[in-house]
Structure formats: C-alpha cells, structure tokens
Amino acid sequence: MTKTELNKYKTLLEAKRADVVQALRNREDIAIEKAADALDEVQLAGERELAIRNLDRESHLLRSIRVALARIEEGSYGTCLHCEEEISPKRLAAVPWTSFCIKCQEAADRHEFEAQESFDAVLADAA
Ligand SMILES: [Zn+2]
Numbered sequence: 001m002t003k004t005e006l007n008k009y010k011t012l013l014e015a016k017r018a019d020v021v022q023a024l025r026n027r028e029d030i031a032i033e034k035a036a037d038a039l040d041e042v043q044l045a046g047e048r049e050l051a052i053r054n055l056d057r058e059s060h061l062l063r064s065i066r067v068a069l070a071r072i073e074e075g076s077y078g079t080c081l082h083c084e085e086e087i088s089p090k091r092l093a094a095v096p097w098t099s100f101c102i103k104c105q106e107a108a109d110r111h112e113f114e115a116q117e118s119f120d121a122v123l124a125d126a127a
Contacts, residue, residue, distance in 0.1 A: 001078045010072050017065045064097040067119050070126035081118045
C-alpha cells in the first residue's frame with residue numbers, strides 16, 4: 001500500500017473514530033436524561049436494553065478502529081491479522097477498520113478463533 005493510500009485510510013479512520021466517540025458520549029447524556037424523566041419502568045428497561053446493545057456495537061467498532069490505526073502506525077495495515085494475507089482493496093474500501101480478510105472474518109464470526117485476542121495483542125503492543 002502506498003503512503004498516500006495509508007494517509008487516506010488514516011484520515012478516514014480518525015474521522016470515524018471521532019464520530020463514534022461523539023455518539024458514545026451523546027448516548028450517555030441521553031441515558032441520564034431519561035432516568036430523570038421517570039418513564040414507566042417497562043419502557044425504560046426496553047430503552048436501556050437498546051441503548052446497551054448500541055453501546056456494545058459502537059464500543060466494538062471503536063476497538064476495531066483503534067486496532068486499524070495502531071496497525072497503520074506499525075506498518076501492518078492492509079494485511080490480515082490472522083492469516084497475514086493481503087486484505088482485498090475492495091474490502092478495505094468498504095470496511096476500512098477491518099483487520100481480517102473476508103475468510104478470516106467469517107471464521108471469527110463462526111468463533112473458530114478469537115478476534116478479540118488478536119486485537120488485545122495489537123493494542124498491548126501499541127500501548
Ligand atoms: Zn485472513
């Protein structure tokens with residue numbers, strides 16, 4: 001991958017990271033507001049559950065973005081974290097925060113290996 005391409009992805013990922021951080025922050029504010037409103041308990045529980053699910057998804061996304069940015073820094077961005085093959089440019093363009101090729105992503109989704117452990121290793125190195 002060229003330096004220009006890397007910079008493009010870096011800018012993209014940093015913008016996305018700012019978005020997600022903002023979204024996570026807004027959601028915390030909403031949660032506090034709702035609690036003060038004394039909505040009926042069932043509705044509140046439902047909304048809380050939805051908020052937690054969203055929060056969970058966004059936290060995962062944020063983690064993937066942090067891993068991708070760390071890999072840009074260490075020069076391994078664009079290769080699969082699991083099999084070390086190159087990730088297809090098409091896939092990277094669609095999902096710039098991915099650290100896995102499509103095959104390994106599918107394997108991770110089937111829990112054939114723990115993506116989380118690979119992420120932990122990258123983030124520990126970057127720290
Ligand atoms: Zn792979």
